[in-house]
Amino acid sequence: MSNKKKIVIVGATSAIAEHYARLWIEKQPIDLTLVGRDAQRIERVASDLKVRSSESDIRIVQAVFLDPQAINATVESIVKSGRVDVVLIAHGFLPEQADCQDDLETCRKALDVNGISPVIYAEAFAKLMAKANYGTIALIGSVAGDRGRKSNYVYGAAKGLVTRYAQGLQHRFAGTGVKVVLIKPGPTDTPMTAHLKGKGAKLAPVEDVAKQVFEGVKAGKPVIYAPGKWWLIMMIIRHLPAIVFNKVNI
Amino acid sequence: MKPVSSWGRLSADPHYVVPLNDPSKVENLVCRGPQPGVAHGMGRSYGDVCLNSEGTLWITTGLDHFINFDESTGRLVCEAGVLLRDIQRLAIPRGWILPVTPGTQLVTVGGAIANDVHGKNHHVLGSFGDHVQSLTLIRTDGELIHCGLNERNDLFAATVGGMGLTGVITQAEIQLRRVASPWLDTETVPYANLGEFFELADDSEADWEHTVSWIDCITGDGGRGIFMRGNSTNVEFRPEPEGRKLSIPVVPPVSLVNRLSLRPFNMAYYHLKRWQAGPAIMHYQPFFYPLDNLLEWNRMYGPKGFFQYQSVVPREVGQDAVRAMLKEIARSGDGSFLAVLKTFGNRQPVGMLSFPQPGVTLALDFPNHGERTHKLFERLDAIVREAKGRLYPAKDARMPRDLFEAGYLRLNEFMKYRDPGISSGLSRRLMGS
Numbered sequence A: 001m002s003n004k005k006k007i008v009i010v011g012a013t014s015a016i017a018e019h020y021a022r023l024w025i026e027k028q029p030i031d032l033t034l035v036g037r038d039a040q041r042i043e044r045v046a047s048d049l050k051v052r053s054s055e056s057d058i059r060i061v062q063a064v065f066l067d068p069q070a071i072n073a074t075v076e077s078i079v080k081s082g083r084v085d086v087v088l089i090a091h092g093f094l095p096e097q098a099d100c101q102d103d104l105e106t107c108r109k110a111l112d113v114n115g116i117s118p119v120i121y122a123e124a125f126a127k128l129m130a131k132a133n134y135g136t137i138a139l140i141g142s143v144a145g146d147r148g149r150k151s152n153y154v155y156g157a158a159k160g161l162v163t164r165y166a167q168g169l170q171h172r173f174a175g176t177g178v179k180v181v182l183i184k185p186g187p188t189d190t191p192m193t194a195h196l197k198g199k200g201a202k203l204a205p206v207e208d209v210a211k212q213v214f215e216g217v218k219a220g221k222p223v224i225y226a227p228g229k230w231w232l233i234m235m236i237i238r239h240l241p242a243i244v245f246n247k248v249n250i
Numbered sequence B: 001m002k003p004v005s006s007w008g009r010l011s012a013d014p015h016y017v018v019p020l021n022d023p024s025k026v027e028n029l030v031c032r033g034p035q036p037g038v039a040h041g042m043g044r045s046y047g048d049v050c051l052n053s054e055g056t057l058w059i060t061t062g063l064d065h066f067i068n069f070d071e072s073t074g075r076l077v078c079e080a081g082v083l084l085r086d087i088q089r090l091a092i093p094r095g096w097i098l099p100v101t102p103g104t105q106l107v108t109v110g111g112a113i114a115n116d117v118h119g120k121n122h123h124v125l126g127s128f129g130d131h132v133q134s135l136t137l138i139r140t141d142g143e144l145i146h147c148g149l150n151e152r153n154d155l156f157a158a159t160v161g162g163m164g165l166t167g168v169i170t171q172a173e174i175q176l177r178r179v180a181s182p183w184l185d186t187e188t189v190p191y192a193n194l195g196e197f198f199e200l201a202d203d204s205e206a207d208w209e210h211t212v213s214w215i216d217c218i219t220g221d222g223g224r225g226i227f228m229r230g231n232s233t234n235v236e237f238r239p240e241p242e243g244r245k246l247s248i249p250v251v252p253p254v255s256l257v258n259r260l261s262l263r264p265f266n267m268a269y270y271h272l273k274r275w276q277a278g279p280a281i282m283h284y285q286p287f288f289y290p291l292d293n294l295l296e297w298n299r300m301y302g303p304k305g306f307f308q309y310q311s312v313v314p315r316e317v318g319q320d321a322v323r324a325m326l327k328e329i330a331r332s333g334d335g336s337f338l339a340v341l342k343t344f345g346n347r348q349p350v351g352m353l354s355f356p357q358p359g360v361t362l363a364l365d366f367p368n369h370g371e372r373t374h375k376l377f378e379r380l381d382a383i384v385r386e387a388k389g390r391l392y393p394a395k396d397a398r399m400p401r402d403l404f405e406a407g408y409l410r411l412n413e414f415m416k417y418r419d420p421g422i423s424s425g426l427s428r429r430l431m432g433s
Ligand SMILES: Cc1cc2nc3c(=O)[nH]c(=O)nc-3n(C[C@H](O)[C@H](O)[C@H](O)COP(=O)(O)OP(=O)(O)OC[C@H]3O[C@@H](n4cnc5c(N)ncnc54)[C@H](O)[C@@H]3O)c2cc1C
Pocket: B007, B038, B039, B040, B041, B042, B043, B044, B045, B046, B049, B050, B060, B080, B081, B101, B102, B103, B104, B106, B107, B108, B109, B110, B111, B112, B114, B115, B116, B117, B118, B119, B162, B163, B164, B165, B167, B168, B169, B170, B291, B394, B395
């Protein structure tokens, strides 16, 4: 078995996840497994990382994201080839809130992809990491999960699910060799927010967010707000009394 | 819509901003638009070549993936939004380097091709396009075309230096060159006047790969300055300089570059450099990219922004023309400490509209003082026109159309290759559409 760190990224084509991977391979060659839904898109990410680090071992896994049986099989096969140091679960999508209200299929998909799917992936890894008593599970939630807001509460509810789940997992693994990290990015310049960028929204550079994710996961921080200022902003928003909050257009 | 400025910060007009993130979706995004668009990389061009007021900008920085690198041959294939910085970081530790690089590494491959940028080693290695083997172009009618030295070389010659007007470049194949270390052997030599500059430039061509000079545009008569030259070395294993970044945090209400600050600054800079003259080992970053650690330095010109005026004039008339321009500038009292004088080698560029041509190039920044600045430019234009020289579109926001036409003799040939779905501020200004 090689002594390279084994890193797994689920939703590997996410821009935040990709920059996270770049930070790893910049430092040292790693054993990297990229999990995604579209082979061609994962291949693009893999070729890039391969050029950046020819000594790294990079594997591609095309997978499904909702079927628990299939997810379990995917995760088992990944873990079989060696103990996992870090798994980052990154996939998600940002629906228009109005579409979630108008079309219940979209509403359900937003809950599935942003809430249910990451939890099932995390649970599948948790099972195996518990046995090994080793590894880090990092999940990407969102500041949107901190308080429901009219502009994106379905997405926010799914991210809130991830938040509560991560809390429970941290409780379960407290004092063991397994670490659980919850990442809450603020608005970040990635393909997910391309339409907001066109409207002039202020977005954090993805390199900066990835760097904070990288440092935070390495340190095993339980919760990472990235950029860090969102901790303060969300604390204020969480504590606004309803009478004030309901008047704010956010 | 969103306000977008280029490096000169002369305007902040609204644009429809469309990020291109996935090469397989570029076709869809560029075909769809009702009104013309133009590609926009890092926006490091100074004027309107990368702008399209009230129109669409296709932001290419999301096309930032490497595709292949052959370490035995130095062939790199990458997407067009990859930064030159990332290529240098990748390649130099493996013994390869970009053969040609402009004075900032914060530009995209697509931007470097579309302006066929030059570096300090033009007399040895030409411009960026000389090292591009092939590229992939997507036209707004949905056609995807590979062109290069061996296929569609007509379209290739239109696209190199083609200012984004022939299609959107999605990827390119670039030939890197061998390098032993990130360090250079350099020498700094003060010169007292233009005559000395030309002597130094001629003497250096044979033995030095990189040559450039800073010229004092304020003191008037002689044109004194500081000549810098460098060669790559095989010095290894020194601690790399710390990339400490400073930033101009806000836009000052007026330009910090003005008649009051210019004289003392130039004086101090000249004497400091004169004092530091002589040989030195330098890391490639401060040597090639002296300003890259001062983030957003373009803010120091205040809210009205600034122009850069970069000309090239043939060598035979070079000394007289440069002297005449410096005289006009000194008389105006405007100008800035960012003034660069260098010679180009005797070679023809690949691109139909590439800027470099044999001769000498002078580049200066000017704070935007409206009418007064434009009047000065008209006097400089007259000198360039008379010398049969031309101006660099990558730096331009105001040249008159006749000067452009007089300088770029292959313009008619180029027009056949334009993509009708693409238009920029500059193309409307200088080509009528
Ligand atoms: C500090 C500084 C120093 C500089 N030094 C030099 C120098 O030494 N030599 C030199 O030659 N230049 C120099 N420049 C200018 C700079 O190198 C060029 O303007 C360069 O083209 C900018 O690249 P960009 O990625 O920012 O492109 P942009 O400025 O965004 O765009 C430039 C042009 O490229 C086109 N373009 C961009 N991407 C694509 C694509 N994918 N497909 C098709 N067209 C595309 C745009 O439409 C536009 O016409 C300097 C600029 C600065 C700020």
